[in-house]
Amino acid sequence: MNGPALLSPTGQAAAPTDRNEKSSDRLKPVTRSADSGRWLVRPEWLTFALLALVAVALHIRFVTAVGGLWRDETNSVNLATLPTLAQVWRFLDYDSFPVLYFAVLRGWTAIFGLGNDEALRVLGLLIGLGILGALWANARAFGSRLPLLSLALIGLNPMVVRYGDSNRAYGLGILLILFTLRSFWRLVERPAAPSAKQIALAAVLAVLSVQCLYYNSILLLAIAAGAVAVALRAKAWRTAGTIIAIGALAAASLLPYAPIIMRMRAWTFLVSYPATFSWLWKRAGEVMGSPEPGAVWLWVGLVVVSLGVTLVALLLRRSSSGRLPAAVLFGAVALVVGVAGYAAFLRMLNYYTQPWYYVTLAAFAACTLDVVLGAWPASGNRNFPAIILRCLRPSVALGLICFTVPLTWYELPTRHTNVDLIASQFQKFSREGDVIVIPRWECAISFCRYYHGQAEVVTIPPIADHRFHRYDLVLAQMKTKDAEQPVLDRMEKALRAGHRVFLADALPLPAADAPLPTLRPPYQNPNGAWHGDRYYAVWNAYVGRFLRAHATRAERIEIALPPGIKVQKFEELEPGVVAGWQ
Numbered sequence: 001m002n003g004p005a006l007l008s009p010t011g012q013a014a015a016p017t018d019r020n021e022k023s024s025d026r027l028k029p030v031t032r033s034a035d036s037g038r039w040l041v042r043p044e045w046l047t048f049a050l051l052a053l054v055a056v057a058l059h060i061r062f063v064t065a066v067g068g069l070w071r072d073e074t075n076s077v078n079l080a081t082l083p084t085l086a087q088v089w090r091f092l093d094y095d096s097f098p099v100l101y102f103a104v105l106r107g108w109t110a111i112f113g114l115g116n117d118e119a120l121r122v123l124g125l126l127i128g129l130g131i132l133g134a135l136w137a138n139a140r141a142f143g144s145r146l147p148l149l150s151l152a153l154i155g156l157n158p159m160v161v162r163y164g165d166s167n168r169a170y171g172l173g174i175l176l177i178l179f180t181l182r183s184f185w186r187l188v189e190r191p192a193a194p195s196a197k198q199i200a201l202a203a204v205l206a207v208l209s210v211q212c213l214y215y216n217s218i219l220l221l222a223i224a225a226g227a228v229a230v231a232l233r234a235k236a237w238r239t240a241g242t243i244i245a246i247g248a249l250a251a252a253s254l255l256p257y258a259p260i261i262m263r264m265r266a267w268t269f270l271v272s273y274p275a276t277f278s279w280l281w282k283r284a285g286e287v288m289g290s291p292e293p294g295a296v297w298l299w300v301g302l303v304v305v306s307l308g309v310t311l312v313a314l315l316l317r318r319s320s321s322g323r324l325p326a327a328v329l330f331g332a333v334a335l336v337v338g339v340a341g342y343a344a345f346l347r348m349l350n351y352y353t354q355p356w357y358y359v360t361l362a363a364f365a366a367c368t369l370d371v372v373l374g375a376w377p378a379s380g381n382r383n384f385p386a387i388i389l390r391c392l393r394p395s396v397a398l399g400l401i402c403f404t405v406p407l408t409w410y411e412l413p414t415r416h417t418n419v420d421l422i423a424s425q426f427q428k429f430s431r432e433g434d435v436i437v438i439p440r441w442e443c444a445i446s447f448c449r450y451y452h453g454q455a456e457v458v459t460i461p462p463i464a465d466h467r468f469h470r471y472d473l474v475l476a477q478m479k480t481k482d483a484e485q486p487v488l489d490r491m492e493k494a495l496r497a498g499h500r501v502f503l504a505d506a507l508p509l510p511a512a513d514a515p516l517p518t519l520r521p522p523y524q525n526p527n528g529a530w531h532g533d534r535y536y537a538v539w540n541a542y543v544g545r546f547l548r549a550h551a552t553r554a555e556r557i558e559i560a561l562p563p564g565i566k567v568q569k570f571e572e573l574e575p576g577v578v579a580g581w582q
Contacts, residue, residue, distance in 0.1 A: 003413060024143055045395040048146045052468055054157035054405055058193025058412055059128045060382065061162050064120045065323065065413035068420030071469075073120075073167040078445070078467040080105035081114050100211040101169035110298050115449075124165035127172055131164060131363065134178040141182045141189075142327045144393075149302070152397035153366040158408045159217075159290040160363060163356040166416070169358055174363045177220070177476035180205040181367060184223050187239060188230040191234035194239055199246070206250040206514040214257075218345050219364050220250055222338030222355045233329065267471040269522075271530075280353065281344050287358040291407035298396070299365075303339075307332060309389065331371030338364055378513040390447035413564055416425055417571035419443055419504070421451035421559045425575065426502050430455035433499040435490055439507055439540050442469055443571060447504060460485045460539050463494040478532060479521045484539045488546050495551060495581040500555075505573040507544035508537075552580025 025217040069077065079095050080102040080310070083089050087103055095102075112119035130157060137146035154160045164171035183202040187194045224247040230460040231240040273279075289296040310332040313324040342361045346353055374393055376386040384386075426436055434455035438444045441459035445467040448457060461477035461484060463470055477483040491501050510516065523530040547554075 019217040038073070040387075040394070044146055044148065044394050047148055047397050048151070051148065051151045051155060052399060053398055055132055055151060055400065056129065058156065058158075058408060059132075059165060059390075059411065060166055062158075062412045063125045065415070065565060066121065066162075066166075067415040067565075068117055068450060069167060069446060070416055070417035070568075071121065072444050072534055073416070074449045075468050076102065076168055077105060077109065077114070078449075079246045081109050091468060092257075093472075094470060095264050096213045097169040097213060098254070098257060100208060101172050104172065105167070120167050121165075121569055124167055124171060127175060128161065128165040130175050131171065131178065133351045134175055135367060138182045139255060139370060139374065141185055141327075142325075142331070142371045142375050142379075144370055144580040146374075147367075148397045149373060150363075150366040150370040153299070153369070154359075154363050154523055156291055156400055156404055156408055157287070157362065158286045158411045159407075160359045161356050161412060162414070163359045164363075166356075168356070169212050170359055173209065174217050174269070174360050176205060176209040176212055176361070177216050177360065177364060179368055180209045180220065181223050182349045184227040184243065185327065186469075187243060188234075188236070188326070188330065192234070192236055192239075194242065199242055202243075203246045203249060204530075205509045206246050207253045210250045210254055213360060214254070215342065215345055217251065217254065217343040218359070219338050220247060221341055222336075222364075225337040226334035229333045230326045230330050233326070238272075245356040262475070267475045270475065271352060273351050275347055275350050275353060277343060277347060278507065280343055283353050284354065284361070286355050286357045287362050291411050292404050293406065294332075295400075298400075302369050302396070303335070303365075303374070305392070306335065306369055306573075310319065310372060325375055325377065328372050329373035331368040331375065335365060335368040335372065338368070358370050395519075413566070415561070415565060416568045417446055417574060418559050418561070418567045419446045420573055421561075422504055422557075422573060422575045423447050424558055425559065426455070427451055427453040429504055429577075431499070433494060433497060434502060435499070436502045436504060437487065437491065438504040439543070440505055440573070441474065442506060442537075443467065443573060446571065456490065457517075458487055458490055460484060460487055460543055461535075472507070478519075480537050483519075484542045485533075487543055491543075491546065492550070492581075495579065500577050500579045501547070501551070503576045503578065506543050506576065507547065509544045509548040510541055512545060512549040514543070514545060547578055550581055551578040552582050554578045 001134045045554055075095055076097075079088060079385075082091065088106070089099065092099065092102075093340075108119070108123050109116075132151065133148045135155070139145060139147035139150070180202070184207050185199070186198050187202055206220055209220055211306070224243050227243045228240045231243065285296045309330055310324065313328070331496055338361070340556055346357065364447075370393070373389050378388055411424045430436065430453045432454040436449060436455045436457045438445075438452070438457065441461065441463050443465065444457060444459045445468065448466045451457065457466070459466070461474065463473050463477070467471060494501055517533070517538055519533050519535060555577050557577060559575065
């Protein structure tokens with residue numbers, strides 16, 4: 001004789017369970033209330049539809065206006081398309097990521113061509129749209145219905161759109177870590193019985209995530225902490241062990257990069273900066289406060305509310321049936337560990353961080369906030385706090401649509417660089433025997449992608465390899481006396497012969513009798529820290545003084561931009577040309 005059917009909270013017969021699985025060990029899924037919150041369904045869907053349409057439009061607006069590849073993007077493409085995979089691995093020192101994204105770029109360019117900027121922009125667009133899809137999938141998996149908060153916080157954020165859709169690993173890293181978050185939740189949603197397929201999927205996504213971005217390992221740790229917290233509360237010891245094993249597997253996959261990281265330590269002091277936590281907060285605020293600086297406090301308020309309601313629910317739990325939802329516990333633990341761990345990682349890294357360092361954390365935090373605030377079941381009219389939380393997400397989303405979308409729409413038509421336009425101009429006017437001088441040596445990476453003329457390209461200081469960020473070669477020049485002299489000699493030869501010197505960017509022009517410091521090689525203090533002089537500024541000053549003393553004519557070259565298009569400060573150059581000899 002069959003036993004009575006189990007009833008779900010909605011009154012429907014539940015699916016039969018495994019005989020070996022105790023009903024007390026199963027986590028009840030988050031369900032919608034039949035008698036409260038129904039009036040919110042239509043506003044939520046309307047808000048979501050508007051968010052999705054605007055977010056997709058913003059991605060399209062960005063990729064159609066961004067223009068050519070800037071130096072970081074070109075660096076990645078040059079590395080990915082080296083003749084052999086062995087060379088790709090050898091030159092990983094000169095970029096910031098593990099190997100996965102370069103493999104993706106290599107395959108994409110093999111299909112669509114190395115010089116096809118449009119195809120590369122389409123790749124970025126597809127990844128950016130994929131992130132929006134990942135937010136949707138996560139919201140459905142965690143029971144928060146619709147990704148109203150996460151889609152508003154990062155789908156409308158111009159920094160996340162700009163760097164997530166760029167030809168760098170950030171976008172793919174965000175996509176993978178969001179899917180990893182979902183896959184680990186699937187392991188502990190019913191911790192008594194994760195399937196082999198679920199375990200395999202979580203393991204694959206975890207490894208791919210850390211193979212895309214190094215600091216995804218920190219976020220993976222946060223995800224694992226959230227999953228283990230849920231498993232331990234349910235006394236699912238085997239599931240907790242499985243999660244720890246997956247994390248160990250992902251960490252082990254990074255061991256082959258240890259020699260690469262050790263080699264990089266020889267020159268990373270060139271990009272080091274005393275990154276205090278206040279400095280990191282300031283830089284992170286540039287992302288959270290984009291496009292409206294006041295949005296930083298919205299993020300802070302959401303974090304405070306999320307952790308506050310989680311803590312109150314933990315303290316006031318009265319029974320197992322009224323305890324904190326597993327999804328909320330998962331999201332809260334992942335949020336706390338993720339933010340703290342990420343900040344500690346960047347503090348240890350000690351780099352002069354830029355906004356793109358924080359977009360992955362912003363996406364992760366937005367998704368976990370959506371879980372913590374959206375995965376509460378509104379069961380019955382007496383569950384007033386759950387209704388308030390459910391109203392909060394669409395309210396924040398509508399507010400961001402009203403106050404930030406006009407600013408984001410205006411800001412996104414921004415080029416990463418104008419170097420491609422400068423290269424096009426120089427190619428029209430330069431001739432054999434002319435010299436092109438690039439004062440910012442790293443900009444030669446993008447310049448050489450677009451310039452195919454006959455003039456010789458030299459950098460300050462002279463760098464032989466213009467494919468990558470060759471800080472090792474720059475360090476060698478710092479150890480060389482009068483490193484700028486080959487540049488001076490080459491310019492003199494061109495000017496004396498009646499040729500021109502094209503300058504990719506403006507130079508300081510000190511007077512001929514202006515004293516300039518003598519540079520000394522980099523040195524280590526007794527504590528082992530490296531130090532150096534203001535090499536770039538002094539080198540450029542020497543070159544500028546030489547041109548002021550000997551060139552007879554100088555002219556600025558105007559670079560026309562379409563109406564409404566701006567250029568980012570990181571690679572906005574002011575070109576010119578000099579000629580004559582005296």
